Amino acid sequence: MTAHHASLARIRLNLRHRGVHRDLRDATEMHRTLMRLVPDGLGDSPRLRSGLLYRLDVTEHATTLLVQAAAPLTPENLPAGYGETDVKDLSPMFAALRPGLGVRYRITVNPAKRERLPLTQKNKRGSVVPLTGPEADQWWVRRAADAGLQLKSLLPAPQDPARRHGKNNPPLRHSLIRYDGTATVTDAEALSTALLAGIGRGKPYGAGLLTLAPASAQ
Missing domain, CATH: 3.30.70.1200 (Crispr-associated protein; domain 1)
Structure with missing residues (x-):
């Protein structure tokens, strides 16, 4: 690896x-x-x-x-x-990652999807819509699987939204949800890539950082 x-x-x-x-x-x-x-x-x-x-x-x-x-x-x-x-x-954490390893995780994410537009507007892009509740949970399960993690548990906790102030700045409101739980590593290389790059949108505003600890750690 x-x-x-x-x-x-x-x-x-x-x-x-x-x-x-x-x-x-x-x-x-x-x-x-x-x-x-x-x-x-x-x-x-x-x-x-x-x-x-x-x-x-x-x-x-x-x-x-x-x-x-x-x-x-x-x-x-x-x-x-x-x-x-x-x-x-x-570096020691990256070196320890291997398929089958049990971990505890924490991440704050900005679950979202792009709105589908009717065919009459095929040249336009839909708005980005924040996800909440079960839709947000399913989003995280899918993104975790893509990142080499099979979730065993997840506990969602809505966070205060990221905000931006100032006359010259357009308003910003990123919906943030923190997830805690346990998981099993399925793909160490994909997980390393996700750890380094972050997951989802809103990275400049406090979203996307995934942290891990051994499942046995308290």
């Missing part, structure tokens, strides 16, 4: 920091701040070239940002006092 490399930063946010409050209110500002973690000079599509993905995990004890990239991560470039950061190399 091809050797894959990425790093994951876990940032426990300082909720008293003005920059954190700004970024939590505006997905565009969050994206701008997190791009400071990867090198400059990546051309016209720096997020895509760096492989940067992120997810916001909120519990009663902490608000944590997980940020993954194939490019080197430099947490010292974050604003002073933004949060406590720990970075780990994901």
Whole structure:
């Protein structure tokens, strides 16, 4: 199997920091701040070239940002006092993936489908429609299978939608759902590709980052 490399930063946010409050209110500002973690000079599509993905995990004890990239991560470039950061190399996780391995997973996704238009509008593209409920669950089951995961369980939890503010920005509202559960790896190479590239739409706005842990881990 091809050797894959990425790093994951876990940032426990300082909720008293003005920059954190700004970024939590505006997905565009969050994206701008997190791009400071990867090198400059990546051309016209720096997020895509760096492989940067992120997810916001909120519990009663902490608000944590997980940020993954194939490019080197430099947490010292974050604003002073933004949060406590720990970075780990994901290479051992990629090396451990194999068919039949049981894992626990977590992902926040933006389930959506493109609206079908009547034949009279065959030269036009339909709108992208967010999915909810069983339709969203089925979307995730299909996308997980494509990514080399056979789901054994899934627990959906709707998240606050990603929003964008500002006079010069068109409104943004990405519907987000977090899924937790267990699964079995069916295709290690497809799974590695999905882990690096992210799954679904809305990657610049906190969707698509899949994280794994051994099924036996607590």
